[in-house]
Amino acid sequence: MALYQDVIMAGFGGQGVMLIGNLLAYAGMDAGLNVTFIPVYGPEMRGGTANCTVVVSDDEIGSPIIQRPLGAIVLNQPSLEKFQPRIQDGGVQIVNASLVDAALVERGRIRSVCIPVNDIADRLGNPRMLNMVALGAFIKATGLLSLEQVEKSLSNVIASHYSYLIPKNAEALRAGYAFREGD
């Protein structure tokens, strides 16, 4: 089977889904793969969620828009309600356990990794890096790319005047990657 992974990343505006979407796509490109990134706007934005879709493949990518994804990163409860039912059987979702009611998370049909990304980011000293924690967990769960590859691409998506934040973002990625449920 050729390498193919798609993922919808969703949360409140400001949680940084566009940034990690860009980061994953950049890392895929730098790994020599085909990638697409599409932010969803218009009617889809109603309900207070922002989302983007990333596709990574070693083959030509047809649709950049995915109705039934193989993967999802869900950073808030409205996004869980919207996207969890759409995930394909056997797919994987990273769920923000800091904000999402664990009782609503599906188990069995899909693989769900519940990770308190807000709490982990708080502990690291910068609550805004919750998105990186989530992406780290996604990289771990899917094995899509190496953690190093994603870390290397941070400098492509973080503006040069914020480059001092890159080590901290890398730390947040690693924290998400190292997380084990039950910890």
Place this chain on the structure above:
Amino acid sequence: MRMNGERKFIKGNEAVGYGAMAAGLRCYFGYPITPQNEIPEFLSSALPAAGGEFVQAESELAAANMLLGAVSTGVRAMTSSSSPGISLMQEAISYMAGSELPGVIVNMNRGGPGLGDIGPAQGDYFQSTRGGGHGDYRTLVLAPSTCQEAYDMMIASFDLAFKYRNPVLMLGDGIIGGMKEPVTMWQPERPADHAEAWQVDGAAGREKRLIRSLRLDEGELAQHNRHLAAKYEAMKAEARAECFLTDDAELVVVAFGSMGRIAKSGIRKLRSEGFKVGLVRPITLYPFPADVLETLAAQGKRFLTIEQNTGQMVEDVRLAIRRHADSEFFGMMPGELPGAEDLMAPMLDAVRRK
């Protein structure tokens, strides 16, 4: 700006800007409108930095007429807008066609009619391929389905505009404009524009020239329009289409731009389930790749046209295949963001219906 083969991760709108720079763009005129604002945003810094002129005009009318003026001097120039803004430019586009001027126009199609919405749509197919303004004329129309194609087609647009001395329109949509993909920045060999023969650049030492679309002398306009018709006939050599798995297909899906690439995903999935479906994706919308479709129709294939409108290109498909077959139609509405599954359902219906 010389391109060095670098692979950049950029939006389709930015790819338009980079492609235009690679093609030797000297002047841009525009007025902001979603979903194409990254084109002027990019060019407002890149073009002056390369010694070109960037003007944010007071309106689309002004921008289109500035374009007419700039290309009259023989330089490579363009404008871009989205549907309602393109409607406002039609007078100048008609004048450029009548005056045989090589303006390049980019339309990132949004929902209509009227102000519509800012979501992706393909409702401007008729406007794009039937001239768009008044009078008996055509523009060459290219339709990208990837960010790389948006880059490549900007280069082709300028070459074709000067080759035929005719406006060239690139018709994208909000999906292509807003999505990001890796794009390889290549530097083309630029063909000679041969503008010396007609440009107005100061008449010192030569006969004066007049660029105009008004032709009042008896028989003058008739002769001119016959000349234009011959030119449009010659343009047919530029017709292009991508054929994907059509050789053994029972059902040929015809879709352009974003819908073309989304349909391709659906076709791959249906193929894996044993259904013989293929795709023809028109790359030029005018001239329309009718020969490709007619050849397939003569082989006994069936057709389904998919567009993000209520049925426009399907008329050209039906014209192309009329001696052998008809085409079914499936339309998405503006702002709907179809995935492969949305387009697979009508394909399955069509392929099962013998």
